[in-house]
Amino acid sequence: MTQAEIKLCSLLLQEHFGEIVEKIGVHLIRTGSQPLRAIAHDTGTSLDQVKKALCVLIQHNLVIYQVHKRGVVEYEAQCSRVLRMLRYPRYIYTAKTLYSDTGELIVEELLLNGKMTMSAVVKKVADRLTETMEDGKTMDYAEVSNTFVRLADTHFVQRCPWVPATENSDPGPPPPAPILVISEKDMYLVPKLSLIGKGKRRRSSDEDAAGEPKAKRPKHSTDNKEPIPDDGIYWQANLDRFHQHFRDQAIVSAVANRMDQIFRSLPVGYNISKQVLDQYLTLLADDPLEFVGKSGDSGGGMYVINLHKALGSLATATLESVVQERFGSRCARIFRLVLQKKHLEQKQVEDFAMIPAKEAKDMLYKMLSGNFISLQEIPKTPDHAPSRTFYLYTVNILSAARMLLHRCYKSIANLIERRQFETKENKRLLEKSQRVEAIIASMQATGAEEAQLQEIEEMITAPERQQLETLKRNVNKLDASEIQVDETIFLLESYIESTMKRQ
Amino acid sequence: MAGNKGRGRAAYTFNIEAVGFGRGEKLPDVALKPPPLFPDTDYKPVPLKAGEGEDYMLALKQELRETMKRMPYYMETPEEKQDIERYSKRYMKVYKEEWIPDWRRLPREMMPRKKCRKAGPKSEKAKDTGKGASLANTADVLKKIEELEKRGDGEKSDEENEEKEGSKEKSKEGDEEEDDDAAEQEEYDEEEQEEENDYINSYFEDGDDFGADSDDNMDEATY
Numbered sequence: 001m002t003q004a005e006i007k008l009c010s011l012l013l014q015e016h017f018g019e020i021v022e023k024i025g026v027h028l029i030r031t032g033s034q035p036l037r038a039i040a041h042d043t044g045t046s047l048d049q050v051k052k053a054l055c056v057l058i059q060h061n062l063v064i065y066q067v068h069k070r071g072v073v074e075y076e077a078q079c080s081r082v083l084r085m086l087r088y089p090r091y092i093y094t095a096k097t098l099y100s101d102t103g104e105l106i107v108e109e110l111l112l113n114g115k116m117t118m119s120a121v122v123k124k125v126a127d128r129l130t131e132t133m134e135d136g137k138t139m140d141y142a143e144v145s146n147t148f149v150r151l152a153d154t155h156f157v158q159r160c161p162w163v164p165a166t167e168n169s170d171p172g173p174p175p176p177a178p179i180l181v182i183s184e185k186d187m188y189l190v191p192k193l194s195l196i197g198k199g200k201r202r203r204s205s206d207e208d209a210a211g212e213p214k215a216k217r218p219k220h221s222t223d224n225k226e227p228i229p230d231d232g233i234y235w236q237a238n239l240d241r242f243h244q245h246f247r248d249q250a251i252v253s254a255v256a257n258r259m260d261q262i263f264r265s266l267p268v269g270y271n272i273s274k275q276v277l278d279q280y281l282t283l284l285a286d287d288p289l290e291f292v293g294k295s296g297d298s299g300g301g302m303y304v305i306n307l308h309k310a311l312g313s314l315a316t317a318t319l320e321s322v323v324q325e326r327f328g329s330r331c332a333r334i335f336r337l338v339l340q341k342k343h344l345e346q347k348q349v350e351d352f353a354m355i356p357a358k359e360a361k362d363m364l365y366k367m368l369s370g371n372f373i374s375l376q377e378i379p380k381t382p383d384h385a386p387s388r389t390f391y392l393y394t395v396n397i398l399s400a401a402r403m404l405l406h407r408c409y410k411s412i413a414n415l416i417e418r419r420q421f422e423t424k425e426n427k428r429l430l431e432k433s434q435r436v437e438a439i440i441a442s443m444q445a446t447g448a449e450e451a452q453l454q455e456i457e458e459m460i461t462a463p464e465r466q467q468l469e470t471l472k473r474n475v476n477k478l479d480a481s482e483i484q485v486d487e488t489i490f491l492l493e494s495y496i497e498s499t500m501k502r503q
Numbered sequence: 504m505a506g507n508k509g510r511g512r513a514a515y516t517f518n519i520e521a522v523g524f525g526r527g528e529k530l531p532d533v534a535l536k537p538p539p540l541f542p543d544t545d546y547k548p549v550p551l552k553a554g555e556g557e558d559y560m561l562a563l564k565q566e567l568r569e570t571m572k573r574m575p576y577y578m579e580t581p582e583e584k585q586d587i588e589r590y591s592k593r594y595m596k597v598y599k600e601e602w603i604p605d606w607r608r609l610p611r612e613m614m615p616r617k618k619c620r621k622a623g624p625k626s627e628k629a630k631d632t633g634k635g636a637s638l639a640n641t642a643d644v645l646k647k648i649e650e651l652e653k654r655g656d657g658e659k660s661d662e663e664n665e666e667k668e669g670s671k672e673k674s675k676e677g678d679e680e681e682d683d684d685a686a687e688q689e690e691y692d693e694e695e696q697e698e699e700n701d702y703i704n705s706y707f708e709d710g711d712d713f714g715a716d717s718d719d720n721m722d723e724a725t726y
Binding site for chain 1: 544545546548549551552556557559560561563564565567568570571574576577578579580604605607608609610611612613614615
């Protein structure tokens with residue numbers, strides 16, 4: 001794991017789970033697989049806290065454990081899974097577009113809690129939906145269950161591995177850690193539950209008013225007394241399936257942009273005659289993008305979507321775009337030229353791009369030092385003398401993609417740090433504004449007059465208001481940037497992954 | 504050692520014109536410091552994508568951040584002792600729902616060890632049945648004696664004990680943890696309440712939050 005990735009993981013863990021979990025998580029990412037005592041010793045944390053932190057991390061699928069010989073259990077962190085936390089908003093939003101609010105909340109609950117039983121999810125989501133409905137209306141468990149089943153059928157949620165039930169009693173001492181298994185066919189099997197009920201609104205006496213302790217509240221909510229019908233069957237969000245969806249979306253939109261004119265004239269309802277369809281497919285197949293390839297003539301013509309090429313094109317487009325925005329359009333022209341011709345000499349670049357020599361050199365060296373372009377040496381003589389060697393410029397897409405990906409991780413880490421800095425700088429003001437808002441809210445609830453509310457609002461002066469506005473704008477910008485950089489990360493990672501699978 | 508540039512004259516091994524400098528032209532100065540931290544860019548960045556989807560995701564992201572902080576998975580760092588202990592701090596603590604992991608899915612060493620007087624006889628029995636094989640191990644025996652002694656002193660020794668052992672006997676982790684885990688389930692809340700002081704926690708037998716419970720007139724506290 002590169003330093004940039006570790007740094008980013010550290011920031012993410014700290015933001016979502018606090019410093020203790022961050023310390024343990026980062027330690028595991030750095031050092032690899034370790035047993036409990038070693039972690040406690042190396043990080044200087046108390047054993048209790050290490051245990052708690054590990055429980056949290058395991059619950060969220062960020063750490064796995066393995067039993068080694070002599071009963072030693074070792075824990076290993078999954079760095080790439082930690083980085084996925086950046087993508088949570090995208091997963092949730094996708095669920096919303098596909099399965100509306102119910103789907104959105106189901107996925108959100110699963111992501112927030114790592115893993116949950118179906119009954120717990122259904123109940124929680126029903127309660128949340130009921131909160132947002134008009135007075136008197138409630139959300140039925142059955143409806144939520146249906147959406148859950150649909151999510152399972154389309155593989156967006158999957159079952160977690162579980163402890164196999166042992167029929168015979170174990171003669172020896174129980175193992176130090178349960179071995180969790182899951183079979184392919186069980187992964188999306190929804191248990192037969194008859195969840196009957198409706199969502200409940202939170203009673204106002206239970207609500208957390210800020211600062212009000214609830215010492216009289218019983219430790220466990222009363223619902224825990226009921227037996228859970230699907231006890232032990234946990235579900236988690238299936239991130240790979242979401243990634244598949246994103247990838248398909250990206251390819252479709254890329255092709256759509258390409259074939260914009262044709263698509264505009266596509267009749268509604270897809271009642272395309274065979275002949276017209278044929279024409280479109282041929283066009284797609286002949287397109288230099290090579291997304292669609294013709295793999296034979298059986299059945300009138302077999303077409304395949306060449307995923308690897310498609311991802312490669314997307315990655316290349318990303319690289320081109322970065323070069324353009326960073327170095328200018330003339331540089332971008334040179335870049336595309338070298339991409340197209342694969343290997344070019346200095347002189348050839350100047351000629352083909354029609355850019356004067358000095359400028360061309362300058363641009364090439366800029367891109368070279370940015371690692372977008374690389375030099376290929378081809379010696380004419382065995383002694384590799386520089387004056388008798390060809391130096392060809394070339395673009396190695398894979399290595400440029402890796403370089404850019406690494407840069408993206410750094411960028412997001414910087415964005416997060418800046419956002420945290422901005423928030424910390426204005427902490428006092430933020431707290432003040434939150435207090436004022438709380439006061440106003442409580443006064444409105446008890447029916448205060450306009451004049452009184454006005455007075456309270458004036459507690460925040462105009463320049464302070466300005467400051468808050470600026471802060472909000474900046475934080476929003478930084479957050480939005482994070483989301484967008486993550487989109488680039490997804491494209492680049494998908495491409496790099498596809499190249500590795502091919503080997 | 505390769506510094507010999509040939510009899511007195513500097514000569515480049517490659518054609519200097521190929522790099523872009525004319526013959527005899529003055530080469531640019533050597534850079535003596537690292538490049539600036541925030542260099543000026545010639546090209547301004549492209550504006551961010553804006554749209555319904557992006558706005559929604561932005562709101563989601565900020566909401567998620569806040570929600571995560573309130574979940575039981577977020578472990579607060581115990582704050583350092585303040586110079587003046589604020590009375591109001593007690594009443595401004597945000598109460599989080601507790602979370603108890605499913606112990607069946609976790610290694611047994613994950614369960615927090617609880618030295619509770621009232622559960623004494625039960626845990627002793629559990630310890631004995633699990634211990635059979637390793638009693639021969641002298642280190643374990645010593646440790647057991649140590650713990651039985653310390654049991655009378657309260658939980659304070661628990662953490663210190665473990666840390667000392669951690670450095671001594673790294674290799675025996677698996678065995679030791681197995682032996683000492685009582686089968687009791689425990690709420691993390693209890694652990695959080697443990698303070699490093701001389702009071703035996705079980706003295707206040709309630710088990711519930713000590714501080715908050717003792718006050719019956721809640722109204723006075725909120726302003």
